[in-house]
Amino acid sequence: MRIALFDSGLGGLTVLGHARRALPDEEFLFFADRDHVPYGTKTVPEVRGFVRAAFRFLIDKERAEAIVVACNTATSVSADEMRRLYDIPIIGMEPAVKKALDADGTRRVLVTGTPITVRGEKLQRLIDTYDAKHLVDLLPLPRLVEFAEHREFVSPRVEEYLRDALRPFDLTQYSAMVLGCTHFNYFKDTLRNLLPETMTFADGNDGTVEELARRAGLTTLPEGARTARCTFFESGRRVARPEALARIESYIDRAERMELIN
Numbered sequence: 001m002r003i004a005l006f007d008s009g010l011g012g013l014t015v016l017g018h019a020r021r022a023l024p025d026e027e028f029l030f031f032a033d034r035d036h037v038p039y040g041t042k043t044v045p046e047v048r049g050f051v052r053a054a055f056r057f058l059i060d061k062e063r064a065e066a067i068v069v070a071c072n073t074a075t076s077v078s079a080d081e082m083r084r085l086y087d088i089p090i091i092g093m094e095p096a097v098k099k100a101l102d103a104d105g106t107r108r109v110l111v112t113g114t115p116i117t118v119r120g121e122k123l124q125r126l127i128d129t130y131d132a133k134h135l136v137d138l139l140p141l142p143r144l145v146e147f148a149e150h151r152e153f154v155s156p157r158v159e160e161y162l163r164d165a166l167r168p169f170d171l172t173q174y175s176a177m178v179l180g181c182t183h184f185n186y187f188k189d190t191l192r193n194l195l196p197e198t199m200t201f202a203d204g205n206d207g208t209v210e211e212l213a214r215r216a217g218l219t220t221l222p223e224g225a226r227t228a229r230c231t232f233f234e235s236g237r238r239v240a241r242p243e244a245l246a247r248i249e250s251y252i253d254r255a256e257r258m259e260l261i262n
């Protein structure tokens, strides 16, 4: 099956690794809309336009048979519309609020995301459904997307940005940080140093791959060394230059290292 993963940028690579290892016999396409990243600080109509164009390219031109929207922001504003327009499995990503609340249920949960996701109705509905005890706090972290796209993962600027953003919260009261943007997984090492040990991370990456397999009628394999082949696109242009592919590989390596941090 030809399965496309789509993100505004390279954050979606943090989901792609799981998908390629769990479904090694499928054929993957990865689309990073690098001409328009970041999405999270733009207007909702703008983002909807970008997502429509990406879907047209992936389905009409590249014959994708299933699409994973590996972007919480695009899912928040466009997944319902895309499901109305296209009759293929479309799997979205939402911040792992339920997973974090289920894991503890008494201490607070800090849900991070882009401004569009954090303000969005979809997230509000999720919170209204699962957060009966009002344990959730929201924190937009838009600059992490910019840092990630510039491959600035560990630096005094990143650390200072996160320190300032976290300052208003008494983190000893929290059980988890929800990484509600696929770009944020790249910063788990810096975050690990800033958060108390009692806080864990929650993301929707594994759950999204399970959902993809279920919706597409595929069976996941235990993740091993074998990995599915993948073609990369940047806003509709196939990535072929060795330097550009090496850059993507460097993100994939980092994403794999970040997976080991809990």
Ligand code: DGL
Binding pocket: 007, 008, 009, 011, 012, 037, 038, 039, 040, 041, 070, 071, 072, 073, 074, 114, 117, 145, 180, 181, 182, 183
């Ligand atoms: N990676 C995206 C997400 O999961 C969005 C980043 C952006 O473009 O602002 O929300």
